[in-house]
Amino acid sequence: xxxxxxxxxxxxxxxxxxxxxxxxxxxxxxxxxxxxxxxxxxxxxxxxxxxxxxxxxxxxxxxxxxxxxxxxxxxxxxxxxxxxxxxxxxxxxxxxxxxxxxxxxxxxxxxxxxxxxxxxxxxxxxxxxxxxxxxxxxxxxxxxxxxxxxxxxxxxxxxxxxxxxxxxxxxxxxxxxx
Amino acid sequence: xxxxxxxxxxxxxxxxxxxxxxxxxxxxxxxxxxxxxxxxxxxxxxxxxxxxxxxxxxxxxxxxxxxxxxxxxxxxxxxxxxxxxxxxxxxxxxxxxxxxxxxxxxxxxxxxxxxxxxxxxxxxxxxxxxxxxxxxxxxxxxxxxxxxxxxxxxxxxxxxxxxxxxxxxxxxxxxxxx
DNA sequence: CCATAGATGTAGCGGCCACTACAATCAACG
DNA sequence: CGTTGATTGTAGTGGCCGCTACATCTATGG
Numbered sequence: 001x002x003x004x005x006x007x008x009x010x011x012x013x014x015x016x017x018x019x020x021x022x023x024x025x026x027x028x029x030x031x032x033x034x035x036x037x038x039x040x041x042x043x044x045x046x047x048x049x050x051x052x053x054x055x056x057x058x059x060x061x062x063x064x065x066x067x068x069x070x071x072x073x074x075x076x077x078x079x080x081x082x083x084x085x086x087x088x089x090x091x092x093x094x095x096x097x098x099x100x101x102x103x104x105x106x107x108x109x110x111x112x113x114x115x116x117x118x119x120x121x122x123x124x125x126x127x128x129x130x131x132x133x134x135x136x137x138x139x140x141x142x143x144x145x146x147x148x149x150x151x152x153x154x155x156x157x158x159x160x161x162x163x164x165x166x167x168x169x170x171x172x173x174x175x176x177x178x
Numbered sequence: 179x180x181x182x183x184x185x186x187x188x189x190x191x192x193x194x195x196x197x198x199x200x201x202x203x204x205x206x207x208x209x210x211x212x213x214x215x216x217x218x219x220x221x222x223x224x225x226x227x228x229x230x231x232x233x234x235x236x237x238x239x240x241x242x243x244x245x246x247x248x249x250x251x252x253x254x255x256x257x258x259x260x261x262x263x264x265x266x267x268x269x270x271x272x273x274x275x276x277x278x279x280x281x282x283x284x285x286x287x288x289x290x291x292x293x294x295x296x297x298x299x300x301x302x303x304x305x306x307x308x309x310x311x312x313x314x315x316x317x318x319x320x321x322x323x324x325x326x327x328x329x330x331x332x333x334x335x336x337x338x339x340x341x342x343x344x345x346x347x348x349x350x351x352x353x354x355x356x
Numbered sequence: 357c358c359a360t361a362g363a364t365g366t367a368g369c370g371g372c373c374a375c376t377a378c379a380a381t382c383a384a385c386g
Numbered sequence: 387c388g389t390t391g392a393t394t395g396t397a398g399t400g401g402c403c404g405c406t407a408c409a410t411c412t413a414t415g416g
Contacts, residue, residue, distance in 0.1 A: 183394095
């Protein structure tokens with residue numbers, strides 16, 4: 001038979017809840033109610049709140065990575081081209097909730113809260129490392145190109161979240177990303 | 179005699195507390211303890227939590243505007259020049275806490291929480307409007323230049339908060355902002 | 357069949373939260 | 387003096403939080 005609720009089911013529900021209500025609304029009690037079970041079950045699989053949050057954030061990072069995998073299929077010559085190939089994939093309505101969660105985590109990281117700070121910096125550094133390989137040339141050059149690309153994309157995504165898709169697209173066009 | 183605690187004193191203390199501990203840790207009780215008074219006093223001047231948060235955020239917005247006033251003293255020809263003149267003023271260690279709070283507010287806004295969402299979008303739109311006047315040409319061109327400049331700056335500031343000043347400066351150099 | 361380990365239910369703990377009721381103080385003013 | 391309004395103190399409220407104690411059930415292996 002196996003357990004009625006597996007850890008995977010609960011984690012999936014937690015992701016769903018986080019997308020719907022935000023990380024700050026993700027509590028044992030609310031998640032339990034959403035899954036039609038008791039908080040006791042959730043605590044059994046995720047002994048502390050940090051465990052739950054961490055796994056959710058790692059999963060979100062994975063989801064973002066998938067989106068980016070699709071975006072960065074080919075090599076790029078510079079940060080603008082990188083952003084230009086990424087933008088059509090990232091600026092879609094169905095991925096907006098993912099980045100909403102991403103920015104919420106960034107906000108909590110900026111406030112110095114753990115485990116957000118550790119996880120988000122790890123995520124960012126992972127991207128820099130990964131994107132560095134998309135460029136040719138001396139390693140330091142490649143890294144700064146990757147960092148510039150991330151700044152470009154994150155700036156546009158932030159504008160998209162706060163000022164709307166039209167404003168972001170206008171800015172993207174001006175930055176030669178569209 | 180006047181009151182022992184004026185509203186201004188409390189608001190100043192709230193700003194201080196927000197810079198030190200983050201918005202999410204700003205509660206009636208904690209602020210009262212920090213000020214050596216009772217939460218009752220704070221509630222008297224700020225009847226709801228939203229009132230307190232709103233006034234704090236407006237004050238932070240004002241503080242940011244001051245920084246930007248200094249940054250954007252002269253007119254700019256395009257978004258890169260705009261960002262380039264702003265960057266030295268914004269990328270300073272003493273303003274980092276301001277932007278940490280800024281990103282925390284953005285995160286809560288991205289999660290759809292009020293009053294953050296309303297206040298932050300208002301803040302952003304105010305900047306777009308204000309920066310639009312720094313450019314010459316047709317209004318639509320000026321607006322998209324302003325939006326691009328904001329995306330550029332915010333992307334760099336985000337990188338600075340999460341990956342450190344060095345990474346941000348490297349990206350800034352690559353984006354012709356440094 | 358029994359022992360064991362995994363999984364689940366019931367109940368509750370102490371703590372912090374935003375917010376409130378109510379009374380006391382105090383100054384200004386008619 | 388008496389009233390009024392602004393301010394402050396005391397003491398809560400109900401609710402949600404993360405987390406825990408403890409009993410129970412169930413599947414499995416010896």
